[in-house]
Amino acid sequence: MTVTPGNERFSDDGSRPPRAVVGSQISQDEEMFGAAFDGGVLRRFFTYVRPYRTRILLALASVLVFTGAQLAIPLLIRFLIDEALVVQGGDQSLLLLVMAAFVVVIVINYGVSYLQDCLVGLTGEHVIFDLRRAMFVHLQHVALAFMDKTEIGRMMSRLQGDVNSLQEFLENSITAIGDLVLLVGIIIIMLVLDFKLGALTLSVVPTLLVVRLIWLPRARVAFRGARESNSSTNGALAEGIHAARTVQGMGREDVNFALYSDRARQTLLAHLRSAKFAQAMIPIVDTLTGAAMGIVVVVGGAMVLENTLDVGVMVAFLFYVQRFFDPIRSLTIQYSVMQRAMASGQRIFEVLEVPLAIADKPDAADPKTVQGEIAYNNVTFGYARNQPVLKDISFTVKHGETVALVGPTGSGKTSITSLLHRFYDVWDGSVTIDGTDVRDYAKASLGRHIAMVLQDPYLFTGTIFENIQYRTCTADRNDIERAARTVGAHDFIAGLPDGYDTLLEQQGRNLSLGQRQLLSFARALVADAKILILDEATANIDSYTERQIQIALARLLEGRTGIVIAHRLATVRGADRIVVLQDGRIVETGTHAALIEASGLYARLYALNYASFDDIPGDLLQRVTGDKART
Secondary structure, three states, rough: OOOOEEEEEOOOOOOOOOOOOOOOOOOOOOHHHHHHHHHHHHHHHHHHEEEHHHHHHHHHHHHHHHHHHHHHHHHHHHHHHHHHHHHOOOOHHHHHHHHHHHHHHHHHHHHHHHHHHHHHHHHHHHHHHHHHHHHHHHHOOOHHHHOOOOOOOOOOHHHHHHHHHHHHHHHHHHHHHHHHHHHHHHHHHHHHHHHHHHHHHHHHHHHHHHHHHHHHHHHHHHHHHHHHHHHHHHHHHHHHHHHHHHHHHHHOOOHHHHHHHHHHHHHHHHHHHHHHHHHHHHHHHHHHHHHHHHHHHHHHHHHOOOOOOOOOHHHHHHHHHHHHHHHHHHHHHHHHHHHHHHHHHHHHHHHHHOOOEEEEEEEOOOOOOOOOEEEEEEEOOOOOOOHHHHHEEEEEEOOEEEEEOOOOOOOOHHHHHHHHHHOOOOOEEEEEOEEEEHHHHHHHHHHHHHEEEEOOOOOOOEEEEEEHHOOOOOHHHHHHHHHOOOOOOOOHHEEEEHHHHOOEEEEHHHOOHHHHHHHHHHHHHHHHHHHHEEEOOOOOOHHHHHHHHHHHHHHHHHHEEEEEEEHHHHOOOOOOOOEEEEEEEEEEEEEEHHHHHHOHHHHHHHOOOOEEEEHHHHHHHHHHHHHHOOO
């Protein structure tokens, strides 16, 4: 049966309807067909199938038995008519024997069909589970340089849609073998039963092939247009939903609705066009089936009247003709499924082949504790070759010391901290902790000894308790509550209906930004790391909350080595030392008082009386930094 795209079943070219896109519109290359066969993709894919090869072989055997039973039914009918009913007025004992054979075939059909579905479905789910897990584990360890260049929507498409395409291919491949055997079996049996009638019946097949050769390219264009139009419309829908606050705030409802309506109408027209092509094959296939059956009835009937053909043979031919076009249609679908699977497999294995650029050395150090003394030694680094972001950076942070990094946007502050955690590796020079290069530490060790609090705290779906405990599973409720009290978060948590057991919505949206930041501070405190990095952690907090945070920070940094990135000057004044950056270079270093007395860039910016470097107008900042460069 042929159905239109937009239904969950297949259209005649085997293509699935467009998938919905959430949050990001998948680019067109994610939707395209690939080569019909790719040996490399199949070899990689079957490494995941191999552990389940026993189930696959049993499923294949079940399919072959099922196909054999399907081929046997018309032969039983032929035997029933010619041997049990027609000969000598009928043979009741033979009739009972044929009926018993029918029952056996039906039971076998049911049993092997059930076994096949269970085995193939179970194996497909396990293989896809293994593949998804392999992708997720790999993505957890790839370098951030790869993630920086990767669109999240496209990656989600690979984890979901592309993996599903491989599952579909696996499950349908077994069936395709059965369809091929069924098609060949029908042809052989018809030719064996009566070669002349069989050849005449099969004469309609070239007509179907010619029709499909003309129809398929045009249909593919229509189906692809429907998928791409649907992706565009879903992208607009997702964008409108995600930006609902902005849309309503700017009064764009009517304009957005008009734009969406236009895209939706284009999608409607594209789907109507693809539906016409999908439905066009139904009457053609039905006509050819009718023509083949007509040949059997007319030619076969004449042969029966001439006593050159048994009635049972003609009836068997009718049954075989009725089934003949089903495997042809199914194999056409499998061809398109394979095309899609080859393209999906290539994209998936591209992800699995992304090198783990930041890998541990075989003898990587994994100390239980560190003192926390940090040194940057002539560090040069950039995200693109020949475009350095940091240039010959050198400074030291002693154990228990807090150093603040300040400077205009783009001066390299966050890059410095990223190198310490080894999210990236330096080009030249070295970054050391307690005199040991960070490249000689195990990454897991760096994760234990370095805690980070970012400008936009990420909270996970779960309770407040679970989010504060995220870095360590050993912290009990007393530890969690103590950390929350230290950073000033306990009062607002206690005021919630469920306290620490309050469930957070996606990314903690049911809390204010300041409250989410306080939870991230508590999480860092519970981690009890010797090195603490605060990357503009107070940038989005109101002045009242910031005053509370300043007190909490003093306790949080006590006995720890701290690197603080902050644009707010109030945050950095209390640092033991301030490092001033400009264009990837250190231009000044010293205490707040010493820098003011030096009358350098820091003093010039501070004298503008702005609360934050980010608040300084671009032209004014450029003028001040330009004056400093000339002096």
